Amino acid sequence: MAYITFHGAAGTVTGSCHLLQLKDRQLLLDCGQFQGPWEIEQLNYKSLGFDPKEIDGVILSHGHLDHCGRIPVLVEQGFSGRIYCTHPTKDIARLILLDSAYVLKEEFMWKQRKLTRAGVQVKNPLYSMENVYYSLDFFNKTMNYGESVELSKDSRLMFHTKDAGHILGSAQVYVDYAGPDGEKRRLLYTGDIGDGDRPIVNNPDAPEANPAIHALVIESTYGDREHKSYEDSVVEFEEAVASAMKKNGTVLIPTFALERTQEILYHLGNMKKSGRLAKDIPVFLNSPLAIDITRLYTKHCNFCQKDIMNEIKDKRSPFVFPGIRITETAEESMAINSLPGPKIILAGSGMMTGGRIKHHLKHMLWKDSTTLIIVGFQAEGTLGRKIIDGADTVKIFGETIAVRADIYTINGFSAHAGRRHLIAFAKAASPKNVFIVHGEPKSSSDLAENIGKALPNTRIFEPKMGEKFEI
Template sequence: MKVQFLGAAQTVTGSCYMIEANGVRFAIDCGMHQGNTEIEKRNDDTEIYRPSDIAFFLVTHAHIDHTGLLPAMTRNGFTGPIYCTEPTADLLGIMLQDSAHIQEMEAEWQSRKLSRNGRIKKVEPLYTTEDATRAAEMLRPVDYGNSFEPSPGIRVTYKDAGHILGSAFLELEVTENGRPTRLVFSGDLGRPDALIVNDPQKAAPADYLFLESTYGDRDHKDPRFSRDELAEAIAYSYGNGEKVIIPAFAVERTQEVLYTLYLLHKEGRLPADMPVFVDSPLAIRATEIFRKHPKYYDDNMKKLVDSGEDPLALPNLKYTLNTQDSQALNVRSGPAVIISASGMCNAGRIKHHLRHNLWRPGASIVFVGYQGVGTPGRKIVDGNATVRLFNEDIAVKAKVFTIGSFSAHAGQSQILEWVSAFAHPQMEVFLVHGEEKAQTTLAGLLRERFNLPVSIPGYLEEVTLKPGRESLHQTDEARAHPDVDWEFLLAETEGKVAQLRKRLAGVEKRPWVEQTDIRERLVEINGELLHFLSQL
């Protein structure tokens, strides 16, 4: 059996395991890569997935970093079933359409930009809404705990991961040559006592564990204090007559924030005249899907709903479905809470809200989820003095709150507790979905506490699994991390500076107005270069 890591390898996006077993090639998850430009280029490299050779997909949950490339697979030849839970299927029906719409809009914007620059070139989207529709038609809902065989000799069981509504970790039993091999894929593991969803179920003993490590190097703050921190941000901005901006993932995080605001309202800590806006059409539709699946709620949520309460509603809650209403929020005076996507601030309406509020000393920016490397959200959390949005450097003057206890991911202690229930020295662990520091720390703890063999695979690494024997690892480092030719780039820059000197030699003979235009452009370029140097 072979497993190749096509994403979430030493990073936290693009989750995809490509597996070959029993003569069948199938995949667990197929997420979109998110981060800087080079990371996101991986989304275009569909050739490495070989979509037409994939028999089926097993999807752990609906988040785009686990599902966002499914329409690209259908666009490029995949025709098999996609297995997932019922809530995941409903959520994917809207999330893949939303993602496809973004792909189409970005392609259209890039095409217009090239046309304005005199280059006539039509940019094709990564995939279209038609591709997303085809992917949604291939979804096949399955229930927790009901094992099934998508192919002879491959038995799959979905269990509740407690991450978001309908999320799952997977138990696989692959029988080759009469010998079964048991594998557990954690997906994104949730934290105990989260709002709305159940605690993660326990896994059965396995030969191999593929384990997420997002927070492998730290624990979250005590969740009992998360309401207090959110109340503090609200009080701060309300007192200053400014807005509370909450970048939140449309699925699960927005609903959990609404639940928390509902509790603050009941406690009298949400001012009655402070409106709450959900500025994300996707989040609004996702909230309706949450209401559709009460059997997936935890006991506390079920009790509230059964008593006639709606923890996802507020007296002063308002939805902004269209662009005009969203834009109106940025000229609206007075305090307000605005929950908007994307959660990492790298796309969508949230960028506009940050542009209008990040520089205001009385405003609050409240982060309630993980911020990937290279994203604007991560730069704000890391303390950058400015963040570049829409080709403009925006000063960070708002008060920044990071409420880790809202995270849908298990913290370090919670991951270790979950593993302890089925760990044994013969179980080999592969750490995925984490950054280097988190993975290195967690690997050390797993070795120390449970005497487990632990690997941290890289992007495109392939392992051959043979229970009882050491796994064989193969890497394609040149393709995974192409070398950066710094000498070439510097020579290019120096060459352009030399050309600039030559062409400016006689510029003083031009009309004065033309000279000032050239000067302003050069000042602008120098400012760009200075900003670039400040980041090094």
């Protein structure tokens, strides 16, 4: 008998962690951190729901925190198996986990200062830098797409990955195992799947349904809606930059360090090449994490689209163009505030909750000459959300700052497939069973309904946290 149990991203978007119990092996598909509102983040401190000592391996689909962020917890609690992932995912997960440990430590110290005086006991951070460094020793099997890995000879248990087209190195995972009568069965886990037609990563590979797919575990972030088209979003972005340049002002772009930063650099580079943006306008890449991640795109360029790979191999990186300024230190970052415009600044964090973007906002959000271009999702309760919701003033570092900048919100840069692509993917996979994960309840149930219409003979499940199914 084979089973799957859902220990995260079940009825919610974050915390992906699915346990496969196969004949002689127990495997996790991802081990991600819960992120978002307080009640969701508290789930990180609860029991994982299984004994980490009994897990033989983790197959990691990609390096986003909501897919790899509980690995240090797993290791701390006794996991001693292997972690499998693509070559870029290992390097990305290392940077993302170290950055997260740093943020957790900062938050802990801040809370300790504030709350200890009020007699409140502050919980230790979920994990430390040391936990992360120790966990990295378990990332001992990395691979290319299509490379088969044998997990157990006795039970003919194998897996391989294909390109998910979501971020650099992101993978769909195919696990081949023996059914109850020894017949070949296949499980396909999409991880997070891209929308296609992006400038850097490839389109997602079509599902490989030979042998037939017995179980499909599919994400549903955008299960109930479509994005604005990517091309239209690029046009909107370029128009926003162009109108800011006419004002000779500063363009602030709060960026997510992974994939979005590189896409924005790619588009700014194109504007410069074609003369739509003057070559001497400085573009500051002002986020240590984004700088390190951008270097990984060069290291792992064979995981990018062919023309990007060739450009990088020919030393014509799309991320390096006239006027690009790599801003490593905090002092250099502060100095940008006093430079005259026009200038363009890319800085984290993407939702403006921390990082270097905050001091730029403090210095520039109140100026008419500033343009703020928002290129990513802004969660409820974040500074970014307050600004797009039209606040006249915001608090930054305890100071009231007027919002006078021009604000542009561009919605079509998402790295997730929209509804139409998710349904088409499920249809092409044509599985016996579908498990819908990684979505808010409405997104998941809409997708369930639509896949049901497209595949009337398929059994469809929307698993709850901790729910176990035979596969």
